[in-house]
Amino acid sequence: MPAKGAALGLPAASALVIGSIIGTGVFALPAALAPYGPVSLVAFGAVTLGALALALTFGSLSRRVPASGGPYVYAREAFGEFAGFLNAWSYWITVWAGNAAIAVAWVGYVEVFVNTGHRTWTSVLIALTGLWIPAAINLTGVRNSGAFQVITTVLKFVPLLFMATVGLLFIDPANFGAFNASGRSVPGAVSAAAAIALFSYLGLEAASVVAGRVREPGRNVPRATVYGTLVCAVIYVLGTLAVFGTVPHGELASSTAPFTDAANGIAGGSWAGDAVAVAAVVSGIGALNGWTMLSAEMPYAAARDGLFPAAFARLRGRGGVPVFGIVSSTLLASLITVFSYTRFEDVFTKIVLLSVLTAVIPYLFSAAAQLHWLLVRGREGIAPRRLARDVTVAALAMAFSYWSIQGSGYQTVYYGLFVLLLGLPVYVWLKRGQARGAARSAPVEPAAGDRAARAPETPPSLPPALFRPRRSRSGGPRRQGLGHRD
Structure with missing residues (x-):
């Protein structure tokens, strides 16, 4: 993004990081994890370690x-344009689909006061109201x-801090129920619960996505x-x-507002x-505000490089x-919200x-x-101890990512792969447009038989500078280095 x-x-x-991570997802998460029983707390601990490894990796990157773009610019720098596009496309889907999930969880707490019959x-x-209020705020400027993000982040911490301390x-041990209530093996239950628990940490990369809008981003x-x-x-x-x-285990699984039930108890x-x-409602609006900002920043960064439709760069x-x-x-978040409410019973879990x-x-x-930079491109300038530490953290982050994919389930991987591959025609369309533009601006090369006849038309006495190719209006070829926008 421009310096201004x-x-x-x-x-x-x-506040953007905390507000994007803590939305309404955490307020609905205990109910989503309840079918697995307390074994899901083990999964939560493992996910927390993986999230910290990812946070350290993003911090280093x-x-x-x-530069603005986060995962998009990192993939493009390391693996080229196509990898960058796939990351931008996948992350963009994450943002608007995640906004739909946050809105669904937000509804559960709004309905403590209205529409109690659901x-x-x-x-x-x-849900649609919850999606468009943050959009209107973002349209007024960063x-x-x-x-707004700072205010809502402060307000949402009060109930969470209360539950995490008082x-x-x-706690009554009788409320926990069976350790593994899922009917799966313990490793299988931990993997499945971890895939859901990871949703509560999405957004840890928020600051890196909007780095171009942050003062002193390197620090x-x-x-x-x-x-x-x-x-x-x-x-x-x-x-x-x-x-x-x-909250008794039997009640928790069917709760639409588990933190409210816990506070009442x-x-x-x-x-x-x-x-x-009330705090959960404020929290949800704050999270949607932050994620709505991210929904435009990632496509903006890719569009500036010609890897997303140009409309996103305006x-x-x-x-x-x-x-x-x-x-x-x-x-798009509105459409998937309407579709999910009319097609799924467990709306939150499916979108999550x-x-x-x-x-x-x-x-x-x-x-x-990160591993590519450490092991292939930049290892000479790093002390051995620091290199070993950074490689270990990045390897843990990678292993955690693979584990999360495995725990998502076959149906989710099917739908996820399908929407990811929908980006291929978009990429082909973008590159075709670039190729046409390049063809129109390229000088026409004369046929071999015409070169000798045309050569005398160029007076040899004129200065050579007159025969240099004309530069584009922008002053020359576009720079390829990442971060030139910022």
Whole structure:
């Protein structure tokens, strides 16, 4: 992004990471994990370690390439344009599909106050409202969306901090139920639960995606990524443990607002649960605000390089708002929300698994890009101890990504692979357009028989500079280095 768009300092960048990670997903997660039983807490611990490895990897990559685009620019730098396109395409799907999942979970807490009968089309209308309010905020500019992100991040921490501290004092072991309630083997249950739990950490790369809008990105992006993920990890694990221990297992699996039920059980009345529900509603809007920003930033970075439709690179207004990216992503999230409510019973889990799979692909490429840089391109300038540490962390991040794909399930991998491969015709169309443009601008080479006849037309006495090829309006060939936009 242009320097004038660097409107996010360290607090706002950290709030973007925390706000993107902590949405309504964590508020709905205990109910989604309940069918597996307490074994899912083991999965949560493993996912937390994997998320920290990813955060460290993204932090290191963002120091090396402090440009907007995150996983897209890392893959393009390491493996070329096609890999960059696949990552941009996959991540873009993650964002709008993930927004639909956040909106569905958000509805569960809004319906603590309205539509308590859970009428389907009323729920759909509430979800669509939750998607378009953040879109409207983002359309006003990055400064407004950044300020909104800080406010909602502070507000959402209150109930989560309460459950992660006071809630632990009210745990009743009888509420946990059978350790493995899934009927699968323990390793199988852990893998399946981990695929769902990973959704709660999506967004840890948020600061790297908008690096071009962050002041001093080489310094602030890594700090925001690692510190934000650490804070969320502590809150997540302790808060989920408290909910498992304060809500009976049989009730938790069918709950649409598990943190509200837990707060009501602790306080012995509905006021505490209502307060948690209000915080969850604020949290959801904040998360959707951050993810809506990401939904436009990744396509913008790719479109600037000719690897996404040009409409995504057009900016409007003084702050440089990527209007097309915001509107198109919100429209797609709206469509998948309506489709899911009318086709699936477990709406949240279905969308979560799809968005997790499409997010893990860019995570996998990012870990591979880090290994490629460490082992192939840059190892000479790194101390052996640091090299061993960074390689170990990147290898763990890669192994964790593979494990997450395996745990997503065959159906999710099928749908995820299908939507990923839908990008191939788009890539061919983009490259065909570039080839046509290059053909129109290329000089026509005369036939071999005409060269001798045309040669005398060039007076040998004229200065050689007059016969140099004319440069393009932009001043020459486009630079290929990453980060030239920033």
